[in-house]
Amino acid sequence: MAGLGQACEGCCGQMPEISYPMEGLDPETFFFEFQNLLYAYGRKSSYLCFQVEREQHSSPVPSDWGVFENQFCGTESYHAELRFLNWFRAEKLSPYEHYDVTWFLSWSPCSTCAEEIAIFLSNHKNVSLSIFVSRIYYFWKPAFRQGLQELDRLGVQLDAMSFHDFKYCWENFVDNQGMPFRCWKKVHQNYKSVLRKLNEILSRRR
Numbered sequence: 001m002a003g004l005g006q007a008c009e010g011c012c013g014q015m016p017e018i019s020y021p022m023e024g025l026d027p028e029t030f031f032f033e034f035q036n037l038l039y040a041y042g043r044k045s046s047y048l049c050f051q052v053e054r055e056q057h058s059s060p061v062p063s064d065w066g067v068f069e070n071q072f073c074g075t076e077s078y079h080a081e082l083r084f085l086n087w088f089r090a091e092k093l094s095p096y097e098h099y100d101v102t103w104f105l106s107w108s109p110c111s112t113c114a115e116e117i118a119i120f121l122s123n124h125k126n127v128s129l130s131i132f133v134s135r136i137y138y139f140w141k142p143a144f145r146q147g148l149q150e151l152d153r154l155g156v157q158l159d160a161m162s163f164h165d166f167k168y169c170w171e172n173f174v175d176n177q178g179m180p181f182r183c184w185k186k187v188h189q190n191y192k193s194v195l196r197k198l199n200e201i202l203s204r205r206r
Contacts, residue, residue, distance in 0.1 A: 018086055018087055018090050018091065019068075019071060019078075019083050019086070019087060020066075020087060021050070021066025021067055021068050021084075021087065022066060022067040022068070022069070023066060023067070024067060024173050024174055024175045025047065025049075025067055025173060025174050025175065026174070026175055027174055027175070027176055027177075027179070029047075030169070030170065030173075030174045031184065033045060033046075033047050033106045034047070034106050034134045034161070034166065034169070035134070035184055036134045036135060036160070036161060036166075036187060036190040036191060036194055037135060037190060038135070038136075038190070038193055038194065038197070040135055043106065043107070043135075045069050045070050045106075046069065046070050046079060046080050046105065046106050046107040046137075047067060047068070047069045047080060047105070047106045048067065048068045048069070048080035048081060048083075048084055048103055048104070048105050048106075049066075049067050049103070049104040049105075049169050049172075049173040050064075050065065050066060050067070050068070050084055050101065050102065050103050050104075051063055051064070051065055051101075051102045051172075052064040052065075052088070052092065052099055052100070052101050052102075053099070053100040053101075053102075054092075054097045054098065054099045054100070055097060055098045061097070064092060065172065065173070067173055068080040068081075068083045068084050068087075070083075071083060079109075079110065079112075079113050080105070081103075081105075081109050081113040081116070081117060082113060082116055084103070085116065085117070085120050088101075089120075093124065093127075095126065097126065098126045098127075098128075099126060099127045099128065100128050100130075101127060101128065101129045101130070102129075102130045102131075102132070103129070103130070103131045103132065104132050104134075104161060104165060104168075104169050104173070105131060105132070105133045105134065106133075106134050106135065107133070107134070107135055107136075107137040108131070108133040108135065108136045108137045108139075108144075108148060108198075109131070109137070109147060109148070109151070110137055110138070110144060110147070111141075111143040111144045111146070111147040112147075113147075114144075114147025114148060114150060114151055115147060115150075117129070117151060117156075118147075118150050118151060118154055121154050121155075121156070122154065128155075129151075129156045129157070130156070130157040130159075131151070131156060131157065131158050131159070132159050132160070132161045132165050133158070133159075133160060133161060133194070133198070134160075134161045134166075134194070135194060136148075136194060136197055136198055136201070139197055139201060145201045145204070148198070148201055148202065149201065149202060149204065152202045158198060158202065159195070159198070160191055160194040160195040160198055161191070161194075162191050163183060163187055163188060163191065166181070166183060166187065167181045167183075
């Protein structure tokens with residue numbers, strides 16, 4: 001899992017300005033970055049596909065969709081999760097609406113991002129968050145495991161991305177040119193491995 005980790009620890013600083021989401025991913029990027037391997041080498045970026053469902057005065061409002069990726073500025077790296085929170089807080093968040101936010105992440109949040117997400121959710125009780133991850137980032141490091149455990153404690157739905165989640169992302173977040181989704185080998189086997197590891201991490205908190 002070389003690459004992303006080198007740009008992670010000691011980073012995730014305050015975003016310099018609001019950044020806006022991409023409309024979608026190209027197929028090659030999606031297949032490379034979201035392949036659900038326990039050990040994924042050469043994946044130096046992290047991608048976040050999001051959907052925001054909201055209600056205003058008990059009436060549904062059209063959803064927001066998009067994609068964020070890590071942004072590298074010199075030696076600093078601003079992770080996709082913090083880019084989303086920065087944009088969402090400035091552009092969308094209202095105390096008069098309830099939000100159901102869903103993330104599909106190529107990597108699970110790092111320890112610093114998990115802490116920032118936890119602070120955000122603690123301060124915004126009108127936001128519910130579900131996170132589906134393709135891979136678990138540094139799952140052997142205590143700080144990264146504790147970050148996921150804290151999100152679980154706060155009521156975040158944490159799950160591994162299944163075949164159906166990858167297909168959903170392909171159909172909604174990828175510029176697929178009308179091509180049907182054809183998954184990679186061992187997608188189901190890898191899903192079971194990632195889910196087993198995630199459940200093992202979260203069970204240590206319970």
